[in-house]
Amino acid sequence: MSTKHRNDTDNYILSPETEPFLEKLFFNNRLLFLLIFLGLTIFLTYSAVNIKPDARLEKLIPLKHPYIMNMMENRDSLENLGNSIRISVENPNGNIFTAEYMETLRQITDELFYIPGVDRSGMKSIWTPNVRWVEVTEEGFQGGPVIPPTYDGSQESLEQLRQNILRSGTVGSLVANNFESAIIQAPLFEKNPETGEQLNYQEFSHQLEERIRAKFEGQNVKVHIVGFAKKIGDLMDGIKDIGVFALIAIAITFVLLVLYARCFKGAIIPVICSVIAVFWQLGILNLLGFGLDPYSVLVPFLVFAIGISHGVQIINAIAIESAEGKDKLSAARLAFRDLYVPGMLALMSDGIGFLTLLLIQIDVIQELAITASIGVAVIIFTNLVLLPILMSYVGISKSGVSYLQRSANSEPKVAKALSYFAHPTVAPISILIGIALAGFGFFYGQDLKIGDLDKGAPELHPDSRYNLDNAFITDNYSTSADVMVIMVKTPTEKCSAYQTMDAIDRFQWKMENVNGVQGTASLVTVSKIVSTGMNEGNLKWRSLSRNQQILNSSIQRAPAGLLNADCSLAPVILFLSDHKAETLEHVTAAAEDFAENYNIDGELEFLLAAGSAGIDAATNQVIEAAQDRMLVFVYAVVSILCFITFRSVRAVLCIITPLGITSVLCEALMVYKGIGVKVETLPVIALGVGIGVDYGIYIYTRLETYIRDGLGLQAAYLETLKTTGKAVAFTGVTLAIGVVTWVWSSIKFQSNMGFLLTFMFLWNMVGALWLLPALARFLIRPDQIIAKERLRQQRQIADD
CATH class of the missing domain: 1.20.1640.10 (Multidrug efflux transporter AcrB transmembrane domain)
Incomplete structure (x- = not known):
């Protein structure tokens, strides 16, 4: 209000009859509420320091999207196609066919085998016995492990190894196209099968760095590690930067507040109250069973920012009242009286606006909405109530009051110019x-595009260690890290029926001609290779046989992951060039179009989609559907609250x-x-x-x-x-x-x-x-x- 208005109505304003109920409640019982706030701060701070990271895969994906529901329903049948890591061991001084390199690769394979969280039964490298070579001879098929029991590191055994690798079909997947590196692939347990504890991605990432990269990179090799767990681990490590930036922001805010208010007390109190709001927020989250993921960890700073925003308004109002001659208590009460209604309105708008993020069916965003809303709710108490109560004791310093009086008496040139708006x-x-x-x-x-627009992990910079590792693997191997899995579901023991295999064959042909698809793999791929081998390698036989017995025989030794135990699910693996939004749109549109024409209820169903690219595609669709709706709700809620207040x-x-x-x-x-x-x-x-x-x-x-x-x-x-x-x-x-x-x-x-x-x-x-x-x-x-x-x-x- 203007100075004149205040001076003319002082007696009216400060009379008990005009004091709002909340003002009487808080300011007539200041000491009691300070003790309550102190107790809550101690309790919630203790709770806050015990909050733990939480970056489960399920939090980051839209569990209610049809793609993800299909993936989760058939998760047990999608062996080795879920959460996994790939470690590429490079020989920077030549190729892999040296005794020293092979010994180092063996040691790394053994070391990875014993890292907690690794599904040892599904590990693959040229050193594991489940990676085999096969060839066709006059006597039929012959084969064995890529590295035989007779391997001794001699030149002869290394040459035999070269032949085995060429016959194993692992070039481009487990062995680089230029033979200068090899990959160790390991699926991961989401939960420890013995303890039931969730896999800690940050700790697992540290184990990889300490026991693999740091330990072996000095042995004339370079190590490149990619996978969801490694990416999340690197993100969680980056959280320490957030803490540093938060401290910098607090320091900058405090300095600017001192320059603004010319009062140390008027600067430190809003900062303290805003920091208290952050601890309250984190403490409440921990009590509710929530943890911090790489995305919601940014919210505490936003809570601090919102708290400072409202704190500055209150300090400004108290300073104005003090400059007009009010004592500390009266200035604080009048500032509270003037600002608690617009402050409550603003904070309610913030909180309900954040809650509109609950419309997006992705746990990490919904938890972010809850986290932000809790933070806004506690600001109502820490910055609209606690701050003026504290200021009623300490008040604005004489230097702050004098500065404001001088500013009020001077010609406000900037304000006068801006008033012309x-x-x-x-x-x-x-x-x-x-x-x-x-x-x-x-x-x-x-x-504006939905989804990722860059290759690699878009959450990290292109020159980050993870993205450099990913670029190396992408450039040197044929199989992409961006995999989409289409699940072909049939009745029991029907996944190898000719009608099913023929539909899969047609599907693969269509998808291989879609822009963005590098290649495909399925039971049909195995069947064609085996049929060719059974007929002296004649490429004319590289097709599906209509004889069911021949078909059954051709897939007897199909690799794990290409069919389930009862032959009711046959995944088709699509290797994509990248996971950009446009690529995923083209691929999913083509797959859905095929499924619409070939699906037969109860007999044959092409279900989208698992794999990293399938998850990305589902996430993009959820975000695209919710984006405009969320904005409409945000603006509708804010508008309604403003209308209720201002009529x-x-x-x-x-x-x-x-x-x-x-x-x-x-x-x-x-x-x-x-x-x-x-x-x-x-x-x-x-x-x-x-x-x-x-x-x-x-x-x-x-x-x-x-x-x-x-x-x-x-x-x-x-x-x-x-x-x-x-x-x-x-x-x-x-x-x-x-x-x-x-x-x-x-x-x-x-x-x-x-x-x-x-x-x-x-x-x-x-x-x-x-x-x-x-x-x-x-x-x-x-x-x-x-x-x-x-x-x-x-x-x-x-x-x-």
Whole structure:
């Protein structure tokens, strides 16, 4: 409120009859609530330090998507096609046919065998007995293990090894195309079969680094490791960077708060309360049984940012009251009275907006929604209640009050210039610019893609160790790490029937001609190879036999994973060139088209899709379906809450329109930066809207207050800029500076989130300060606001 308004009504404002219930409750029992807050902080901090990482595979995939339901239903039959790692051992000084290299490869295979979490029965390397060679001779098939029991490292045995590898069909899969490296492949247990404990990916990744890479890379070999567990382990290691960036952000925020308030107490209290909010949030999460995954670990900083945003508003209000001569307690009470309604509205908008992420049926996003909402809920207590109670004891220092008084008495040149955004001549220009920006963002954002746009692990930088390892394996082997598995389901003992095999053969032919498919493998592949071998290697026999007995004979020794125990499931493995969104769209569309034409209920079904690429495809479809719906719900919830508070559609338009333009521009920026909509980027827009709405609510609340005092729109906006507007500008810049440090994170998705959040923090601030008053010039009618205020006062006087 204006100084004049305050001075004229001091007795009324501070009278017990006008104190709201919550103000009486908290400030008349300050010591009691401080003790309660202290007890809760100690208890929840103890709980917070015991929170554990949680990056289970099931959390990162859409379990209710048909693809994933099919995969989980047939998981036991998809042997060696689930979570696994691949270790490529390279000889940088030549090929693999040396005694020293082969001995090192044997030692690495043995070492991996004993690492907890490895499914030893499914391990494959040229040193394991389940990797065999087969050849056709005059006497029929002959074969044996690739490395025979007679191997002794001599030149003769190495030459025999070369022949065995060439006859084994492992070139391009377990042996590099240039024979300079070999792979050890190991499926993993999701849970320890003895203890039932979940596999700790970070610990498993450390075991690989310590017992494989660090131990053996000094023995004239280079080790390259890829797989879901290794990727998640590297991401979890990157969490330490998040802690460093959080400390940097806290330090930057504190310094800027000191410069802003010229008061140490006014700077340290909001930081302390916001940090307390983070510990409360983590403690509650631990009590509810949640852990931290690589995505939700970023949320505590957002909670800190939201807490600072509201804390600055309260400190600013207390400073204004103190500059007008109020004592510490009165200043805190009046600040609480002025701000708890808009603060509650803003935080409720944040929390419910975050809860709209529950619409996305992926556990990691749903847990992120719950995590963020809990954080917002605790801010209501730590920053809207605890902060003013603490300030009622410590107060604003004399230096802070003097600085504010000098600022109030000086000519606010910047605020005066910005107030022209509400001028009748400037406002139309601002709105035209806003429309142009919205149009540009909408047009450019049409090219926004769903899913990954880069090769390798998009969560990590291209030059990360993991992506360099992945690039090496992709460049030197024929079998891609991006695998999609189509499950062909039949009645028991019918997977090898000619009708089934013929349909699979047609399916493979179709898929091999789809752009993005490198190759395929199935029972049909094995059958054709065996049929050719049984007929002296004549390629004319490389086809399916219509004789069922010959078919059955040709798949007797099919590798594990190409059919299940009762021959009711025959997976078809598609090796893809990459897992980019466009590739997955082409492949799944072609597979679904084939399934629609060939599926026969109860007899033959082509079910999509397992494998890493199948999971990615399902995730992309869930995100694409939920993206627009989530945004609609976010804006609908925020709009409804604003309408309930301000009882004006015009007010809602003033607050929401700048947010909408920011969201559209954010999507355009994602296109420009080559960032797709994925698990880690989809929540950013909702989070940006949730935090950005705070600016608009505080600005509009203060603007309406000054209009009710009888000021014209531009004059009211000038007063708003000198108080709340100043705090909003400071908050936006401070939060942007804090989060922009994420751009230098070793984790790419954190870097992307930092970039996008910086943009949204700044543009939401700009929208609130620039476009909101321009919209108010055309949408808000000061005479009606004044009339309503007079009517309210008359009714209150009559009631008294």
